[in-house]
Amino acid sequence: MxxxxxxxxxxxxxxxxxxxxxxxxxxxxxxxxxxxxxxxxxxxxxxxxxxxxxxxxxxxxxxxxxxxxxxxxxxxxxKAEKLTCEDYIYIEDLKNSPEENMLANYSIRKIYELCNKLNEPYKTVAVNYFCRDIKLSDMARNTGENLKTLQTRLYRSKKLLKILWEEELI
Structure with a gap:
């Protein structure tokens, strides 16, 4: 050796x-x-x-x-298991990519900022509807306000948000 x-x-x-x-x-x-x-x-x-x-x-x-x-x-x-086409539906990744998450978070923050720029009573309706996902019918029930009044405020807040959004782009 x-x-x-x-x-x-x-x-x-x-x-x-x-x-x-x-x-x-x-x-x-x-x-x-x-x-x-x-x-x-x-x-x-x-x-x-x-x-x-x-x-x-x-x-x-x-x-x-x-x-x-x-x-x-x-x-x-x-040894690897062979998967059939049907098996792939059980392992499909339904999560968003990091880029999609970042864009979604950015959009949510931007909408919240714009809603907070509105004057009352449009601010409250916009924040509840767009940021907190509270339905108008639930807002009417919780606040005791008329549903038609809330619908009008939401309609006007949408118009105002559109103007604010366009101003942000300029």
Whole structure:
């Protein structure tokens, strides 16, 4: 048995690292898996250096890499379930993107700002209706005001908000 020094093993890792990753990638077709298996290959080689006969490190490390790849391919944790088209509806992501969330929050804040610029009684109706999602019928019941009066105030507040919105754009 030949004893390999630590610095010699480091040179082998640098020399054959690309080869081992290439071998692993040819088996897995996944770069991240190939990197993991290459790392496992060199770790195993380091632990088993006492078994190396000292003749051909390249052949020895290649054999370890191939065996690690075969083990990976056979492993049950690697097996993926095949999904049918119907299965995808159960995993569909219905969440908004960060950009959509940011725009929605911006719009809500902007509407609230514009509603607060209105004078009473339009301000209260606009804030309750547009920002707090309170229906006019509920406002009428809670405040005791006439529903037709609230509808008129909402109509006028919409007109005023449109003017304020256009002024903001200019």
């Amino acid at each position: 030949v004893v390999i020094q630590k610095n010699q093993f480091e040179r082998y890792v640098k020399q054959y690292g690309g080869l081992v990753i290439t071998i692993c990638f040819s088996f897995t077709r996944n770069y991240f898996d190939a990197e993991d298996i290459a790392q496992q290959t060199f770790l195993t080689a380091y632990k088993k250096l006492n078994r190396f006969d000292g003749k051909n490190f390249k052949a020895w490390i290649t054999k370890i890499a191939v065996n690690k790849c075969k083990d990976h391919i056979r492993s049950s944790s690697r």
